[in-house]
Amino acid sequence: MASNRSLLVLPGDGIGAEAMAEIRRVIGWLETNRSLSFDLDEDLVGGCSIDAHGVPVTDAVMDKAMAVDAVLLGAVGGPKWDDVDFSIRPEQGLLRLRKEMELFANLRPAVCFEALADASSLKRDVVAGLDIMIVRELTGGVYFGEPRGITDLPDGQRQGVNTQVYTTEEIRRVCRVAFDIAKARDSRVTSAEKANVMESGILWREEAQWVHDNEYQDVELSHMYADNCAMQLVRWPKQFDVIVTDNLFGDILSDAAAMLTGSLGMLPSASLGGTDENGKRKAMYEPVHGSAPDIAGQNKANPIASIMSFAMALRYSFDLGDEADLVEKAVENVLASGYRTGDIMQPGMTDVSTTGMGDAILAALDNLAA
Ligand code: NAD
Numbered sequence: 001m002a003s004n005r006s007l008l009v010l011p012g013d014g015i016g017a018e019a020m021a022e023i024r025r026v027i028g029w030l031e032t033n034r035s036l037s038f039d040l041d042e043d044l045v046g047g048c049s050i051d052a053h054g055v056p057v058t059d060a061v062m063d064k065a066m067a068v069d070a071v072l073l074g075a076v077g078g079p080k081w082d083d084v085d086f087s088i089r090p091e092q093g094l095l096r097l098r099k100e101m102e103l104f105a106n107l108r109p110a111v112c113f114e115a116l117a118d119a120s121s122l123k124r125d126v127v128a129g130l131d132i133m134i135v136r137e138l139t140g141g142v143y144f145g146e147p148r149g150i151t152d153l154p155d156g157q158r159q160g161v162n163t164q165v166y167t168t169e170e171i172r173r174v175c176r177v178a179f180d181i182a183k184a185r186d187s188r189v190t191s192a193e194k195a196n197v198m199e200s201g202i203l204w205r206e207e208a209q210w211v212h213d214n215e216y217q218d219v220e221l222s223h224m225y226a227d228n229c230a231m232q233l234v235r236w237p238k239q240f241d242v243i244v245t246d247n248l249f250g251d252i253l254s255d256a257a258a259m260l261t262g263s264l265g266m267l268p269s270a271s272l273g274g275t276d277e278n279g280k281r282k283a284m285y286e287p288v289h290g291s292a293p294d295i296a297g298q299n300k301a302n303p304i305a306s307i308m309s310f311a312m313a314l315r316y317s318f319d320l321g322d323e324a325d326l327v328e329k330a331v332e333n334v335l336a337s338g339y340r341t342g343d344i345m346q347p348g349m350t351d352v353s354t355t356g357m358g359d360a361i362l363a364a365l366d367n368l369a370a
Contacts, residue, residue: 005038005318006068010045010061013081013090014291015301015354016074022303022358023072023310029365030323041068045097046076046090046291056093065097066282070317072310073097073286078293098138101282103271104170105177106138106250107312108288110237110257115335116344119262122234127260132240133185134257135178136250138271140170141200143247164200166246171207177272178244179216184321188220188241192229192249204246226253233257264289265302265343268309270316283317285309295342299353302341304331307361330364337364 007027011020030036043061050056056076065071076090086092097103110132112120117128145163153159175191182189191208193201205223212221224232226249232239233256245253258267267289273282287305295301308331315324339360340349352360 005036006070007038007040007313008061008064008068008071009040009042010065010071011042011074012044012046012076012291013048013078014075014293014296015289016046016076016291018297018299018301018354019287019303019306020072020074022354022361023306025358025362026307026310026327026365029362033365033369034323036320036323045073045093047078047081049093050081050084050088050090055088056090057096062096062100065101065284069280069283070313071097071101071284072306072313073284074306075287075289075291078291078296097284098271101271101284102139102273103282103284104137104139104274105174105272106136106254107177107181107270107272107316108134108136108254108258109268109308109312110134110254110261112261113332113335115332115338116262116266119344119346120260122260126236126238130237130260132237132257133181133242134250134254135174135181135242135244136254137166137170137174137244137246138250139247140166141247164198164246164248166200166203168203168207171204172211173274175208175211175244176215178242179211179219182219182242183216186241187218188222190222190224190229190240190243192224192226192243192245192253194226194249195223196225200246208244229253230256233260258288263302263343265305265341266308267305268312270309270312272316281317283313285313285317299355300342301354302343303354303357304341307331326365326368327361330361330368333364333367334360 011017027038045057081090112127112130114128117124120127142162142164145165148162150158150160178189193204195201195205237260269288271284275281287309311324311327314320338349339352341357
């Protein structure tokens, strides 16, 4: 019988396939142990698609991505495709997916597991138990605004221009995502901008406040200048619950927050679009890391970022919060038991491979379900 949960799996290049294989094992566990079913389809994106079809993503794959409930992406790129024409570089496949699916809200959790707190560059008490969510606007702002470019000036100098531009609706829709997420957490949103020096920041602050006052009075909203937010993130990050901010500030703040928690191999993300008439959102879930060509094919990659991305899919695309909690708890228990892939290895811990980490997570799921 066809399930009503459709997933398109796009492993991509390098360690993408290895990490995705571990997600499939977790999906298999949920199907066997939680009586859930998923319709899985798998296809190409990135360098492997260039090799097979001459483009980083085909129209046929785009059609599939537009039709499913959620896309699970591995990673794209690698030295083999470094010299292909810019217009068909592997990353263009990702950009096309994000653009045509209109994924305007990028969610980057920064969670610091107790067991990894000593691996952070900050003191243990500052990061242990940290659990914050950064919601970054992804399709507008200064990375896309016009006019843009580099021009020659009459006096012989050159001038570079980019334009920070936001409309009411662009701000409101990403703020709604942040408020919705906060409702399922600690009900606090901090909106970050530079209203002190930028008109687009004044508009951002006013529209965030409008969404709060008209639609989400039950969630606490505070405003913070983005530079202060960067300072507060490294001073006392646990003061935050959900941070919502624009494309440029979100790019920087989410990377800063990510590093509070340690390795690239641990960081999941989700990109969400608008809701259709049935309340369904287009969505893509992917680890923050790239294809790691230096360790690809060696069974060394940490699959946790990918598995945690799948947990986000359970929570945000399938309304399976309990199952998401279960997967996240299994990861936490495995780390507490001392299992480590190379990227997060610490003295005295047990070094495991990609599949070894998958085994440990499945065993932890079994224990939790027992
Ligand atoms: P990267 O994230 O692939 O790797 C950076 C370093 O972190 C490497 O030493 C790698 O071994 C390590 N690392 C990353 N993920 C890991 C994991 N899960 N487990 C263990 N170690 C891990 O970044 P890079 O080296 O700058 O880029 C490599 C390729 O990936 C490039 O072609 C780049 O364009 C591409 N890339 C793709 C994405 C994406 O698909 N979203 C993101 C970033 C980079």
